[in-house]
Structure formats: C-alpha cells, structure tokens
Amino acid sequence: MNDTGTVPPQLKPQPFNTAWPEINELLTLKAGQVVVVAGPATTGKSFFTHTIAARAALIFGRGAGIISAENDSHFVHQRLIAAECLIPIRALSGAGSTDHHFDLLKAAYNHIAGARILTAGDDSVRPAKLRAMLKRMASEGWTPGVAVLDYYSALADGIHRDVSEEALAAVAAQLPAIAEEHGITLLLATHLQHPFEDENPKPENIPAGAWRIADTVLMLRNNGAAPRRRITVTVEKSADGHTGKSCDLHFDGWYGRFSSTALEGGPGL
Numbered sequence: 254m255n256d257t258g259t260v261p262p263q264l265k266p267q268p269f270n271t272a273w274p275e276i277n278e279l280l281t282l283k284a285g286q287v288v289v290v291a292g293p294a295t296t297g298k299s300f301f302t303h304t305i306a307a308r309a310a311l312i313f314g315r316g317a318g319i320i321s322a323e324n325d326s327h328f329v330h331q332r333l334i335a336a337e338c339l340i341p342i343r344a345l346s347g348a349g350s351t352d353h354h355f356d357l358l359k360a361a362y363n364h365i366a367g368a369r370i371l372t373a374g375d376d377s378v379r380p381a382k383l384r385a386m387l388k389r390m391a392s393e394g395w396t397p398g399v400a401v402l403d404y405y406s407a408l409a410d411g412i413h414r415d416v417s418e419e420a421l422a423a424v425a426a427q428l429p430a431i432a433e434e435h436g437i438t439l440l441l442a443t444h445l446q447h448p449f450e451d452e453n454p455k456p457e458n459i460p461a462g463a464w465r466i467a468d469t470v471l472m473l474r475n476n477g478a479a480p481r482r483r484i485t486v487t488v489e490k491s492a493d494g495h496t497g498k499s500c501d502l503h504f505d506g507w508y509g510r511f512s513s514t515a516l517e518g519g520p521g522l
Contacts, residue, residue, distance in 0.1 A: 269282055271308060272511070275515060276486065279499075284398075285433040286439070287428055287439045288440050288469045288471065289466075289490075290302050290442050290471050293445060293475065294444070296474065297484060300504070302403060303401060304510075306319055307337075309398045310370045310399075311370075315396060316371070317370045317398060318372070318383070318401070320373045320402055320403065322404055323404070335509055336510040371389070371395075378407045380428060400432075400440070401441075402439070405425065406460075408425055409424045421460065422465070429466050441467070456489045470491075471488060473486055484503075485500075485501050501514050
C-alpha cells in the first residue's frame, strides 16, 4: 500500500468467488471491475451485493465496505447477522425473539464484528464518500477488496429521485477509475427505469449511466412467490463471454438470505 492509499499493480488482490457455485460459473470478481446488479423491487439486490462483500471479508480476509442510501450502518450489520445465523430479520428488533435467538446473535455478532466490514448509511453514496471509506481502510492497514454502493439513484447530491439521469451518469463515470486506482471490485446496485411489463425487465430498463460503466451487469428477476422464492440471475453484459447465461438462487425474505440451489441448505455467507 502506498502513501495515496492506492494498490500497486503487483499487489492487487487476486480474483475470488461468491458464496454460490451457480454464480461462480457466470462471474469472476476481479480487482478494478465494476459489477452492476439490477432488478425490480423485492428481488434482493441489497442482500445479494452485501452478501458478496461479507463473504469477501469473512472467508477471503478482504476488507469490505458497504455504503447504503436506504439503511443505516447498524441495520446493515443486523441483516448480515440474520443471514449468517438464520434469525428472522424481525427478531433482530426484539419482535418474536427467543433466548436461543439471543445466543445465536451474540455468536454471530462476534463473528461479523471480527471481520473487516465497514458500513455507512447516508442519503447519498457519492464517490467522495467511497474514497473516504477506502482511505480509512488503508490508513487502518486493511486491504480493501470489495465495495458496495447501494443504490445508483443516490450517487449524486440531493434527493435522489429529483436528480436527472444525466447528472447521475456523470457521477457514475468516476467509479471505474476509483475501482482501478484502489484495486477493488465495485458492486453497484440499481433500481430499474420503468415501464417494464409482467415483471420481466429488459436490459434497456437499466439506467444508461450504470450500463456504460459496468464490466458486468447482472439482472435479478423474481421467479416464485414471497417470502421464499427463486431468483433468476442473468448476465446481461460481460467481457468474459457469459452474456445471456442464467442461473437460479433461493431467496428467503424472512432471513434476507440467498442460498444455492445446488447445495442442500446452501451457504448464505
């Protein structure tokens, strides 16, 4: 690590896997890469990206940063804990929780707290905030591996629903350089632009600014009824020849947890 907090090319982290064998067939997470994760509401975009970041920290020892425009730092950690130990998210606030839940929470909290996962909640996920987070990681001796920006619509200043697409695209254009400079995989979750029919979004429903900067674009689509359903993940854009390929994951909305369809009770984190 040099004085600027960037990663020299020879020291950049090696590619790593996600928690799900199906996704690993479609995606290799590499330093300097921008991965856009899109989908309709309730497809688990935040859970999906946050789990990838948590695995990078828990399994591969990479520093992970998560900046969320919709949840504060404490709640992001709570959701990771719920997925880790299969505690219903509502029990985290005390609703319906049991002594067994509290025992699980304590163990999982210590596990999560011991990993290098830095979270922040804000109304925006501006590049300046990302740079500050990465600089903090570097100053504390971390090796940042993954950062999540949640969501694209909050990249610019102000109330994100009032920001023009042109303004968002201009801010998003800064992200590939940040990913390359710091040697990280950058995951950018995004809502879709309407209209789309029958809950079957098309690539053109992805904001153009997010599409342009992405090395890989994944689309999540609902395939079943809540709270437990299959989510179909399709590669809409890829430089690795995977465009058009798909796989299914289980998503359990009670726990905010994705799991593999290939492994019985497949991994969450």
